[in-house]
Amino acid sequence: MQGVMLLLEIVVVLLLLVEVFIRLRARRRRLQIKGSVPVSSIARSAPAIDVPRIQPEASSVDAVAPSVTTTSGAEQQALSIDDLLSEANIYLEYGHYAQAATVLRWYVDLNPHETRVINQLLDTYLAMADIDNYAALLEGLGEKPGAAPMNESWWRERIDTGLSRDPGNLELLVLAEKVGMAIPVPQAQTQDVTMTAEMALTLVSRNPDPAYGMAILWRTIAHEPQRLPLYAELLRITHQQRRVEDYINTLILLFLAVGTGGKTLRERMLRVGEDLGPHPLWGTLAHWNGDLEVLRQLAKSRHLEIPARLSGRAEEGR
Numbered sequence: 001m002q003g004v005m006l007l008l009e010i011v012v013v014l015l016l017l018v019e020v021f022i023r024l025r026a027r028r029r030r031l032q033i034k035g036s037v038p039v040s041s042i043a044r045s046a047p048a049i050d051v052p053r054i055q056p057e058a059s060s061v062d063a064v065a066p067s068v069t070t071t072s073g074a075e076q077q078a079l080s081i082d083d084l085l086s087e088a089n090i091y092l093e094y095g096h097y098a099q100a101a102t103v104l105r106w107y108v109d110l111n112p113h114e115t116r117v118i119n120q121l122l123d124t125y126l127a128m129a130d131i132d133n134y135a136a137l138l139e140g141l142g143e144k145p146g147a148a149p150m151n152e153s154w155w156r157e158r159i160d161t162g163l164s165r166d167p168g169n170l171e172l173l174v175l176a177e178k179v180g181m182a183i184p185v186p187q188a189q190t191q192d193v194t195m196t197a198e199m200a201l202t203l204v205s206r207n208p209d210p211a212y213g214m215a216i217l218w219r220t221i222a223h224e225p226q227r228l229p230l231y232a233e234l235l236r237i238t239h240q241q242r243r244v245e246d247y248i249n250t251l252i253l254l255f256l257a258v259g260t261g262g263k264t265l266r267e268r269m270l271r272v273g274e275d276l277g278p279h280p281l282w283g284t285l286a287h288w289n290g291d292l293e294v295l296r297q298l299a300k301s302r303h304l305e306i307p308a309r310l311s312g313r314a315e316e317g318r
Contacts, residue, residue: 022090022091022094022096084103084104084106084107084110085107088103088104091103092124097124097127097128098128100124101121101124101125101128101130101133104117104120104121105137108121108137112141115150118137118141118150121137122134122137122138122158125137126165129165131162131165131166131169131172132171134162135162135169135171135172135175136171138155138158138159138162138172138175139171139175159172159175159176163176168199170199170202170203173203174203174206177206177207196220196224197220197224197227197229197230199220200216200217200219200220200230201229201230201233203216204216204217204233204237210240210241213233213234213237214234214237214238214246217230217233217234217237218234221234221253221307222307223307225253225257225307225309225310226257226310228254228257228258228265231250231253231254234246234250235247235250235251235254235269235272235273238250239272239275239276242276244273244276244277244279245302247273247276248273248279248281248285248302249299249302249304251266251269251270251285252285252295252298252299252302252304253299253304253306253307253310254266254269255285255288255295256292256295256296256299256310257310259290259292260290266285266288270282270285270286281298284298
Protein backbone atom coordinates (compact mmCIF):
# COMPACT_ATOMS: atom_id res chain seq x y z
CA MET A 1 0.00 0.00 0.00
CA GLN A 2 2.85 2.36 0.84
CA GLY A 3 4.40 1.60 -2.55
CA VAL A 4 1.19 2.58 -4.32
CA MET A 5 0.96 5.84 -2.38
CA LEU A 6 4.60 6.63 -3.18
CA LEU A 7 3.95 5.98 -6.87
CA LEU A 8 0.92 8.29 -6.83
CA GLU A 9 2.96 11.03 -5.16
CA ILE A 10 5.65 10.72 -7.83
CA VAL A 11 3.01 10.99 -10.58
CA VAL A 12 1.53 14.12 -8.98
CA VAL A 13 4.96 15.72 -8.69
CA LEU A 14 5.73 14.96 -12.33
CA LEU A 15 2.43 16.50 -13.45
CA LEU A 16 3.15 19.62 -11.42
CA LEU A 17 6.61 19.89 -12.96
CA VAL A 18 5.12 19.63 -16.46
CA GLU A 19 2.59 22.35 -15.65
CA VAL A 20 5.30 24.63 -14.27
CA PHE A 21 7.46 24.01 -17.34
CA ILE A 22 4.59 24.91 -19.67
CA ARG A 23 3.85 28.13 -17.80
CA LEU A 24 7.49 29.17 -17.68
CA ARG A 25 7.88 28.51 -21.39
CA ALA A 26 4.77 30.53 -22.19
CA ARG A 27 5.95 33.45 -20.08
CA ARG A 28 9.41 33.32 -21.64
CA ARG A 29 7.84 33.57 -25.10
CA ARG A 30 5.72 36.50 -24.04
CA LEU A 31 8.77 38.30 -22.66
CA GLN A 32 10.65 37.66 -25.90
CA ILE A 33 7.78 39.12 -27.91
CA LYS A 34 7.54 42.18 -25.68
CA GLY A 35 11.28 42.71 -25.76
CA SER A 36 11.60 42.40 -29.54
CA VAL A 37 8.58 44.50 -30.65
CA PRO A 38 8.67 48.26 -29.94
CA VAL A 39 5.64 49.53 -28.07
CA SER A 40 5.08 52.31 -30.59
CA SER A 41 4.90 49.87 -33.51
CA ILE A 42 2.38 47.71 -31.61
CA ALA A 43 0.21 50.76 -31.06
CA ARG A 44 0.21 51.49 -34.80
CA SER A 45 -0.45 47.92 -35.96
CA ALA A 46 -2.72 46.50 -33.24
CA PRO A 47 -6.37 46.12 -34.34
CA ALA A 48 -9.00 48.25 -32.64
CA ILE A 49 -10.53 45.82 -30.14
CA ASP A 50 -12.64 46.90 -27.20
CA VAL A 51 -10.82 44.52 -24.87
CA PRO A 52 -11.72 46.06 -21.48
CA ARG A 53 -15.39 45.15 -22.01
CA ILE A 54 -14.64 41.43 -22.11
CA GLN A 55 -13.95 39.79 -18.78
CA PRO A 56 -12.66 36.21 -19.19
CA GLU A 57 -13.39 33.79 -16.41
CA ALA A 58 -10.67 33.21 -13.85
CA SER A 59 -8.43 30.29 -14.75
CA SER A 60 -4.99 28.90 -14.21
CA VAL A 61 -4.00 30.36 -17.56
CA ASP A 62 -2.73 33.88 -16.86
CA ALA A 63 -2.43 34.97 -20.49
CA VAL A 64 -4.93 37.85 -20.26
CA ALA A 65 -3.43 40.90 -18.57
CA PRO A 66 -5.59 43.11 -16.29
CA SER A 67 -7.22 46.20 -17.80
CA VAL A 68 -5.39 49.52 -17.37
CA THR A 69 -6.25 53.10 -18.35
CA THR A 70 -2.93 54.38 -19.65
CA THR A 71 -1.92 54.28 -23.29
CA SER A 72 1.00 52.00 -22.50
CA GLY A 73 -1.31 49.66 -20.57
CA ALA A 74 -3.72 49.44 -23.50
CA GLU A 75 -0.83 48.43 -25.75
CA GLN A 76 0.20 45.73 -23.32
CA GLN A 77 -3.41 44.52 -23.19
CA ALA A 78 -3.51 44.17 -26.98
CA LEU A 79 -0.24 42.29 -26.88
CA SER A 80 -1.53 39.91 -24.19
CA ILE A 81 -4.43 38.95 -26.46
CA ASP A 82 -1.96 37.74 -29.07
CA ASP A 83 -0.16 35.82 -26.33
CA LEU A 84 -3.24 33.59 -26.07
CA LEU A 85 -2.23 31.87 -29.30
CA SER A 86 1.26 31.16 -27.97
CA GLU A 87 -0.25 29.72 -24.80
CA ALA A 88 -2.70 27.56 -26.76
CA ASN A 89 0.01 26.26 -29.10
CA ILE A 90 2.08 25.13 -26.13
CA TYR A 91 -0.89 23.24 -24.68
CA LEU A 92 -1.53 21.61 -28.06
CA GLU A 93 2.13 20.67 -28.37
CA TYR A 94 1.88 18.64 -25.16
CA GLY A 95 -1.57 17.22 -25.90
CA HIS A 96 -3.49 19.28 -23.34
CA TYR A 97 -6.50 19.75 -25.62
CA ALA A 98 -8.97 20.83 -22.94
CA GLN A 99 -6.73 23.71 -21.79
CA ALA A 100 -5.96 24.65 -25.39
CA ALA A 101 -9.66 24.72 -26.23
CA THR A 102 -10.35 27.06 -23.30
CA VAL A 103 -7.64 29.49 -24.38
CA LEU A 104 -8.60 29.34 -28.06
CA ARG A 105 -12.23 29.97 -27.16
CA TRP A 106 -11.17 33.15 -25.34
CA TYR A 107 -9.25 34.24 -28.40
CA VAL A 108 -12.17 33.55 -30.76
CA ASP A 109 -14.50 35.53 -28.50
CA LEU A 110 -12.09 38.46 -28.71
CA ASN A 111 -11.37 38.03 -32.45
CA PRO A 112 -14.50 36.55 -34.09
CA HIS A 113 -13.14 37.22 -37.60
CA GLU A 114 -10.01 35.08 -37.22
CA THR A 115 -10.84 32.16 -39.53
CA ARG A 116 -7.53 30.44 -38.90
CA VAL A 117 -8.05 30.35 -35.13
CA ILE A 118 -11.68 29.28 -35.50
CA ASN A 119 -10.51 26.34 -37.59
CA GLN A 120 -7.88 25.54 -34.99
CA LEU A 121 -10.50 25.54 -32.23
CA LEU A 122 -12.86 23.35 -34.24
CA ASP A 123 -10.04 20.88 -34.94
CA THR A 124 -9.24 20.84 -31.22
CA TYR A 125 -12.84 19.94 -30.41
CA LEU A 126 -12.65 17.14 -32.98
CA ALA A 127 -9.43 15.86 -31.40
CA MET A 128 -11.26 15.79 -28.06
CA ALA A 129 -14.31 14.12 -29.67
CA ASP A 130 -16.31 17.00 -28.17
CA ILE A 131 -19.00 17.31 -30.83
CA ASP A 132 -21.32 19.23 -28.49
CA ASN A 133 -18.93 22.19 -28.21
CA TYR A 134 -18.05 21.78 -31.89
CA ALA A 135 -21.71 22.20 -32.81
CA ALA A 136 -22.20 25.00 -30.27
CA LEU A 137 -19.35 27.03 -31.81
CA LEU A 138 -20.75 26.58 -35.32
CA GLU A 139 -24.22 27.47 -34.10
CA GLY A 140 -22.89 30.64 -32.48
CA LEU A 141 -21.25 31.66 -35.75
CA GLY A 142 -24.38 30.76 -37.71
CA GLU A 143 -26.56 32.99 -35.56
CA LYS A 144 -24.66 36.01 -36.86
CA PRO A 145 -24.73 35.81 -40.67
CA GLY A 146 -21.75 37.61 -42.16
CA ALA A 147 -20.00 37.96 -38.80
CA ALA A 148 -17.39 35.36 -39.74
CA PRO A 149 -15.72 35.44 -43.19
CA MET A 150 -16.66 31.87 -44.16
CA ASN A 151 -18.21 30.87 -47.46
CA GLU A 152 -20.80 28.18 -48.12
CA SER A 153 -18.20 25.52 -48.95
CA TRP A 154 -16.59 26.09 -45.54
CA TRP A 155 -19.92 25.64 -43.76
CA ARG A 156 -20.73 22.53 -45.79
CA GLU A 157 -17.36 20.96 -45.02
CA ARG A 158 -17.49 21.75 -41.31
CA ILE A 159 -21.07 20.57 -40.83
CA ASP A 160 -20.45 17.41 -42.85
CA THR A 161 -17.35 16.71 -40.76
CA GLY A 162 -19.36 17.05 -37.55
CA LEU A 163 -22.18 14.86 -38.86
CA SER A 164 -19.67 12.21 -39.92
CA ARG A 165 -18.67 11.94 -36.25
CA ASP A 166 -22.23 12.24 -34.91
CA PRO A 167 -24.81 11.69 -37.69
CA GLY A 168 -27.74 12.17 -35.32
CA ASN A 169 -26.55 15.45 -33.79
CA LEU A 170 -29.67 17.59 -33.60
CA GLU A 171 -27.85 20.95 -33.44
CA LEU A 172 -25.78 20.20 -36.54
CA LEU A 173 -28.80 19.00 -38.53
CA VAL A 174 -30.81 22.07 -37.57
CA LEU A 175 -27.84 24.34 -38.25
CA ALA A 176 -27.48 22.91 -41.75
CA GLU A 177 -30.99 24.08 -42.54
CA LYS A 178 -30.56 27.40 -40.72
CA VAL A 179 -27.60 28.47 -42.86
CA GLY A 180 -29.36 27.51 -46.08
CA MET A 181 -27.63 24.20 -46.78
CA ALA A 182 -29.23 21.03 -48.05
CA ILE A 183 -29.59 18.79 -45.02
CA PRO A 184 -27.97 15.40 -45.68
CA VAL A 185 -30.52 12.58 -45.88
CA PRO A 186 -29.67 9.76 -43.46
CA GLN A 187 -28.21 6.75 -45.23
CA ALA A 188 -29.72 3.34 -44.68
CA GLN A 189 -26.28 1.80 -44.15
CA THR A 190 -25.65 3.95 -41.08
CA GLN A 191 -26.56 1.37 -38.48
CA ASP A 192 -24.43 2.54 -35.57
CA VAL A 193 -26.51 5.65 -34.81
CA THR A 194 -30.03 5.16 -33.44
CA MET A 195 -32.53 7.90 -34.23
CA THR A 196 -35.06 8.18 -31.43
CA ALA A 197 -38.70 8.98 -32.12
CA GLU A 198 -38.47 12.30 -30.27
CA MET A 199 -35.40 13.37 -32.25
CA ALA A 200 -36.98 12.32 -35.55
CA LEU A 201 -40.21 14.21 -34.95
CA THR A 202 -38.26 17.32 -33.91
CA LEU A 203 -36.14 17.23 -37.05
CA VAL A 204 -39.13 16.69 -39.32
CA SER A 205 -41.02 19.58 -37.72
CA ARG A 206 -38.08 21.93 -38.42
CA ASN A 207 -37.49 20.87 -42.01
CA PRO A 208 -40.20 21.30 -44.66
CA ASP A 209 -38.46 19.00 -47.17
CA PRO A 210 -40.78 15.96 -47.53
CA ALA A 211 -38.02 13.70 -48.87
CA TYR A 212 -35.90 14.43 -45.82
CA GLY A 213 -38.85 13.90 -43.48
CA MET A 214 -39.75 10.56 -45.04
CA ALA A 215 -36.14 9.35 -44.87
CA ILE A 216 -35.90 10.29 -41.19
CA LEU A 217 -39.21 8.62 -40.32
CA TRP A 218 -38.54 5.39 -42.22
CA ARG A 219 -35.17 5.11 -40.56
CA THR A 220 -36.67 5.67 -37.11
CA ILE A 221 -39.55 3.25 -37.62
CA ALA A 222 -36.94 0.57 -38.35
CA HIS A 223 -35.67 1.02 -34.77
CA GLU A 224 -38.90 1.94 -32.96
CA PRO A 225 -41.71 0.32 -34.99
CA GLN A 226 -44.27 0.57 -32.22
CA ARG A 227 -44.20 4.37 -31.82
CA LEU A 228 -47.50 5.40 -33.40
CA PRO A 229 -46.66 9.14 -33.76
CA LEU A 230 -44.03 8.16 -36.33
CA TYR A 231 -46.68 6.49 -38.50
CA ALA A 232 -49.05 9.41 -38.07
CA GLU A 233 -46.44 11.88 -39.30
CA LEU A 234 -45.34 9.66 -42.18
CA LEU A 235 -48.95 9.16 -43.27
CA ARG A 236 -49.49 12.91 -43.12
CA ILE A 237 -46.48 13.62 -45.36
CA THR A 238 -47.24 10.88 -47.88
CA HIS A 239 -50.89 11.95 -48.06
CA GLN A 240 -49.94 15.60 -48.48
CA GLN A 241 -47.53 14.67 -51.28
CA ARG A 242 -50.16 12.30 -52.76
CA ARG A 243 -47.72 9.39 -52.71
CA VAL A 244 -50.28 6.61 -52.61
CA GLU A 245 -47.78 3.72 -52.74
CA ASP A 246 -45.78 5.10 -49.82
CA TYR A 247 -49.02 5.71 -47.94
CA ILE A 248 -50.05 2.07 -48.42
CA ASN A 249 -46.62 0.81 -47.32
CA THR A 250 -46.95 2.87 -44.15
CA LEU A 251 -50.44 1.48 -43.56
CA ILE A 252 -49.16 -2.10 -43.85
CA LEU A 253 -46.57 -1.48 -41.13
CA LEU A 254 -49.13 0.37 -39.03
CA PHE A 255 -51.50 -2.60 -39.26
CA LEU A 256 -48.66 -4.87 -38.11
CA ALA A 257 -47.84 -2.52 -35.24
CA VAL A 258 -51.34 -2.14 -33.80
CA GLY A 259 -52.68 -5.59 -34.74
CA THR A 260 -56.35 -6.33 -34.26
CA GLY A 261 -56.55 -4.01 -31.25
CA GLY A 262 -56.36 -0.79 -33.24
CA LYS A 263 -59.47 -1.16 -35.36
CA THR A 264 -60.66 2.45 -35.01
CA LEU A 265 -57.23 3.84 -35.91
CA ARG A 266 -56.84 1.46 -38.86
CA GLU A 267 -60.25 2.32 -40.29
CA ARG A 268 -59.71 6.07 -39.93
CA MET A 269 -56.31 6.00 -41.65
CA LEU A 270 -57.71 3.76 -44.38
CA ARG A 271 -60.56 6.19 -45.12
CA VAL A 272 -58.10 9.08 -45.34
CA GLY A 273 -55.95 7.11 -47.78
CA GLU A 274 -58.88 6.33 -50.06
CA ASP A 275 -59.09 10.06 -50.80
CA LEU A 276 -55.89 9.67 -52.83
CA GLY A 277 -57.75 7.73 -55.49
CA PRO A 278 -58.63 4.15 -56.38
CA HIS A 279 -56.20 1.34 -55.58
CA PRO A 280 -56.77 -2.45 -55.43
CA LEU A 281 -55.21 -2.72 -51.97
CA TRP A 282 -57.78 -0.48 -50.27
CA GLY A 283 -60.24 -3.36 -50.33
CA THR A 284 -57.61 -5.89 -49.20
CA LEU A 285 -56.73 -3.80 -46.16
CA ALA A 286 -60.37 -2.97 -45.43
CA HIS A 287 -61.25 -6.70 -45.24
CA TRP A 288 -58.14 -7.76 -43.31
CA ASN A 289 -59.17 -10.40 -40.75
CA GLY A 290 -56.26 -10.00 -38.34
CA ASP A 291 -53.97 -12.60 -39.91
CA LEU A 292 -50.45 -11.15 -39.63
CA GLU A 293 -49.16 -13.59 -42.23
CA VAL A 294 -51.35 -11.90 -44.83
CA LEU A 295 -49.64 -8.59 -44.11
CA ARG A 296 -46.22 -10.22 -44.20
CA GLN A 297 -46.86 -11.67 -47.64
CA LEU A 298 -48.30 -8.37 -48.83
CA ALA A 299 -45.15 -6.54 -47.67
CA LYS A 300 -42.95 -9.13 -49.39
CA SER A 301 -44.79 -8.67 -52.69
CA ARG A 302 -44.17 -4.93 -52.47
CA HIS A 303 -40.48 -5.34 -51.47
CA LEU A 304 -41.29 -3.64 -48.18
CA GLU A 305 -38.87 -4.49 -45.40
CA ILE A 306 -40.56 -5.25 -42.09
CA PRO A 307 -38.71 -4.05 -38.96
CA ALA A 308 -37.32 -6.89 -36.86
CA ARG A 309 -39.70 -6.30 -33.95
CA LEU A 310 -42.75 -6.40 -36.25
CA SER A 311 -41.38 -9.32 -38.23
CA GLY A 312 -41.45 -11.43 -35.09
CA ARG A 313 -45.13 -10.67 -34.63
CA ALA A 314 -45.79 -11.62 -38.24
CA GLU A 315 -44.06 -14.96 -37.70
CA GLU A 316 -46.31 -15.63 -34.69
CA GLY A 317 -49.34 -15.10 -36.89
CA ARG A 318 -48.57 -18.10 -39.07
